[in-house]
Amino acid sequence: MENNKRGFTLIELIVVVIIIAILVAIATPVFLNQRIAAWKASVQSDVSTARVSTEQATTGNQGSLDGLSFSGGADGTALVISVSGNGSDNVSSPVSSGNTVTEKLGKSDSGDACYIITGTNKNLGDWSYSKASEPSCGDAGDDDPADADGVKxxxxxxxxxxxxxxxxxxxxxxxxxxxxxxxxxxxxxxxxxxxxxxxxxxxxxxxxxxxxxxxxxxxxxxxxxxxxxxxxxxxxxxxxxxxxxxxxxxxxxxxx
CATH class of the missing domain: 2.160.20 (Pectate Lyase C-like)
Known part of the structure; x- marks a missing residue:
């Protein structure tokens, strides 16, 4: 019997390669955007968890932010919210791998104590996500001593x-x-x-x-x-x- 089998022509191969390249070009940005969205969502979740943990520590500190200090939180290490003079009331807030969560105390416009929590991810460059207990919460400032009311x-x-x-x-x-x-x-x-x-x-x-x-x-x-x-x-x-x-x-x- 005569063998009628033949291979693909060069044009057919080029068309298939072009189609594959188009599909890859479409799929790659979608995949990358999904990864970025997942990283950001992870940071936001860690910051929200740290906020709940801080409120928990505040409750154990008679509702006050005074005396709270923060450690850890770097690249997957849990953020520890410490209550001055009472280690049993310390609260540990989990941080996802690749994320870093930092927290500091500040002052609001009215001079009240407040806190700012900031989260980052090592894959997102300069991007960060912050959450404050008060909209006007800012750095209390270490270069100028504050009076009893919390105002410089x-x-x-x-x-x-x-x-x-x-x-x-x-x-x-x-x-x-x-x-x-x-x-x-x-x-x-x-x-x-x-x-x-x-x-x-x-x-x-x-x-x-x-x-x-x-x-x-x-x-x-x-x-x-x-x-x-x-x-x-x-x-x-x-x-x-x-x-x-x-x-x-x-x-x-x-x-x-």
Missing amino acids: ASCTVHGDFTVHGDDTIPYCAITGTLTVTTGSLTAPNLIKVGSVDLTGGFDEDTSIGTTEFPKLVSISGQYLSYGSTVNAPKLVSIGGQVTDYGTLNAPKLKGV
Whole structure:
């Protein structure tokens, strides 16, 4: 019998190679993206677990962050949250292989203690994922000692402070009463103040203009305003009596 078998032609082989190359070109990015997504999800999971572990350690520390310290967490090694003076309350938070989770204590805009947890993966270069206990949580800073309220001592006025005429003050905390007798005031860094007294509005010659508190979070004492317009977009609380015959723009104010 005559043998009619024959091999593939060169053109047919080239077509098959091209088809395979196209399929590989399509599949490779999908595979790589899935790996990247998996690495990121792993980091996010480790950070979330560390957050739960920190809250657990805080509970064992009478609800306080004071005295907590952090060790480990490098490339698959568990992050240990230690409670000062009570090793039995230490909490170990697992970290996946290839991931590193670090944690540090900081201060919020209101001066309260908070924490920031950051996770990375060795395959993702500079990418990182962070979670903070407070939106405004930042580095507490080691180069400037803080006062009892948690605000840096170098920009705290201990006692009362009075402003006469248009002025801009640099302070981040005033422990006493801030009094404005006339003009407009801008306090770009003020976070907390004891009391606010804006009394110039009753006298036409000593009227008070607009007062700007872009970072003010809390007033621990009374708030007194006669005719002044006050912009405090981050103000959350006023601890004392409120007497306001002006305009207080404080959309986040929760209660007085």
